[in-house]
Amino acid sequence: xxxxISVVVLAAGIVLGSNAMASEWNFYGNARIxxxxxxxxxxxxxxxxxxxxxxQGNSRIGAKVKVSDELIGRFEYGAKNGTANIxxxxxxWDFGSGKLLVGQTDSLVKFSFSNQVYDxxxxxxxxxxxxxDRRPMIRFTFGDFQIAAxxxxxxxxxxxxxxxxxxxxxxxxxxxxxxxxxxAAAGYQTYEVTAGSDDFDVHSYVLTVGGxxxxxxxxxxxDAYWGQNVGPYGLKIQADADPVLSNGExxxxxxxxxxxxxxxxxxxxxxxxAGIGYVSAELxxxxxxxxxAMAYYLQATITLTKGVFIVxxxxxxxxxxxxxxxxxxxxxxxxxxxxxNF
Numbered sequence: 115x116x117x118x119i120s121v122v123v124l125a126a127g128i129v130l131g132s133n134a135m136a137s138e139w140n141f142y143g144n145a146r147i148x149x150x151x152x153x154x155x156x157x158x159x160x161x162x163x164x165x166x167x168x169x170q171g172n173s174r175i176g177a178k179v180k181v182s183d184e185l186i187g188r189f190e191y192g193a194k195n196g197t198a199n200i201x202x203x204x205x206x207w208d209f210g211s212g213k214l215l216v217g218q219t220d221s222l223v224k225f226s227f228s229n230q231v232y233d234x235x236x237x238x239x240x241x242x243x244x245x246x247d248r249r250p251m252i253r254f255t256f257g258d259f260q261i262a263a264x265x266x267x268x269x270x271x272x273x274x275x276x277x278x279x280x281x282x283x284x285x286x287x288x289x290x291x292x293x294x295x296x297x298a299a300a301g302y303q304t305y306e307v308t309a310g311s312d313d314f315d316v317h318s319y320v321l322t323v324g325g326x327x328x329x330x331x332x333x334x335x336x337d338a339y340w341g342q343n344v345g346p347y348g349l350k351i352q353a354d355a356d357p358v359l360s361n362g363e364x365x366x367x368x369x370x371x372x373x374x375x376x377x378x379x380x381x382x383x384x385x386x387x388a389g390i391g392y393v394s395a396e397l398x399x400x401x402x403x404x405x406x407a408m409a410y411y412l413q414a415t416i417t418l419t420k421g422v423f424i425v426x427x428x429x430x431x432x433x434x435x436x437x438x439x440x441x442x443x444x445x446x447x448x449x450x451x452x453x454x455n456f
Contacts, residue, residue: 136181143175143456150232150449157433157443169193170234170451174201184208188219201248215253221246222253222262222286223301223349225324227335228375228389230411231425231451240352241409241431242373242391244322244339246301247348249282260286266303267348271316271359273307280304282347296325303347307359314364316357318347336374344369344395352407353395354437360399369395385415397437405437421455 148170155161176190190202204217223246228238239245253262264282286299303318324337341347343366345355355369375389394406411429418424427449433442 138180139177140179141175141177144173145454145456146170146173146235147452148231148234148449149452150447153446155443155445157441169196171195172201172234176202211256213255215251215255218248218250219253220248221251221264221301221348222260222284223299223320223322225297225299225322225337227324227326227337228373228391229377229387229413229415229425230389230409230429231413231427232411232429232431232447232449235451236409238373238375238389238391238409238411239350240393241407242337242339242371242393244299244320244324244337244371245350246284246320247350249348258288258290260288264301266305267346268305269316269346269356271307271346271357271364273309273314273359275308277306277308279306293329294325294327296323298323301347305346307364309359312362314359316343316346316364317366318343320344320347320349331379333377333379334375335377336372338370338372340368340370342369343367351393351395352409352431352433353393353405355395358397365402366398367395368398369393383417386413387415388412403435403437403439406434407442408432408434423453425451425453427451 149167151163151165153161153163171192171194173193174190179187185207187205188202191198192201200218202219204215204219206213206215223244225244228243230236230238237243250265251262253260262284264284266278266282268276268278270276282301282303284301288297299322301320305316307314307316320339320341322337322339326333326335343357344351351369351371353369355367357367358365371393373391375387377385377387379385390410392408394404396402396404409429409431411427413425413427415423415425430444430446432444436442
């Protein structure tokens with residue numbers, strides 16, 4: 115029996131080894147360091163200046179794997195809070211008329227236009243640039259169209275318990291031409307919260323559209339979104355976009371965001387970009403006010419050699435007023451990102 119087990123184990127090892135050798139593994143990675151000074155105003159006319167130098171959490175290492183023309187995979191680990199974390203881990207099968215992806219990767223409600231580098235490559239994500247982050251999912255791709263059933267996010271809103279009855283659903287269409295690209299996406303999520311003897315359905319949705327136009331070395335980019343209860347949905351937004359339970363009712367929260375940018379590539383070693391964004395969220399009550407925020411930046415990308423570049427940047431994160439009309443302060447920052455790809 116022991117001899118039989120040994121033979122089986124050896125045979126399995128040979129099969130797995132031959133499969134691994136047959137696959138094409140393309141490893142990649144990058145290291146990113148941010149060095150910034152931040153003038154922080156807490157909204158009470160007092161401010162302080164802080165310097166920070168840290169390894170960015172989106173520094174990464176990973177590999178793209180090709181098993182065959184029909185089957186590929188990918189893994190990627192980041193360095194969030196100094197600890198390895200899964201960014202991407204999936205396999206994708208091309209079955210002819212479409213593709214099936216199983217694993218974790220970017221939400222379909224996520225665009226990639228802004229190159230803002232402050233705060234671990236913020237990319238205006240909390241200030242109008244749409245980003246519902248990475249989630250486990252089952253995704254189908256049919257040409258330029260994608261649909262996905264995604265692991266939902268749940269916020270109990272202070273209730274006693276929650277119940278999830280279906281996955282988050284997202285769809286995306288992307289059109290890419292020589293001089294411009296256009297993308298539109300939508301998502302919907304619902305779950306139930308129980309407060310005392312009452313049950314409430316928390317419905318979230320987001321609609322978004324964006325695009326980028328190239329004019330030779332110059333380009334323009336923009337996106338806009340509108341949605342309900344985008345906080346529980348998982349959309350990154352600086353404003354408070356959560357619904358609330360009040361007086362035995364669920365008060366929904368409506369939010370929107372806008373972002374625009376302009377850039378110019380001088381040559382292979384120097385490029386400039388500037389961007390501005392705004393977000394707002396407000397509860398559906400007569401007494402509620404908008405909670406809003408905005409940001410803007412100016413940067414230069416300086417390529418020292420292939421895969422090595424620095425990005426000086428200056429900008430402002432203005433938290434504006436909260437729903438109570440109180441100034442939440444702002445952050446004026448200046449500094450640089452250092453990055454080496456390998």
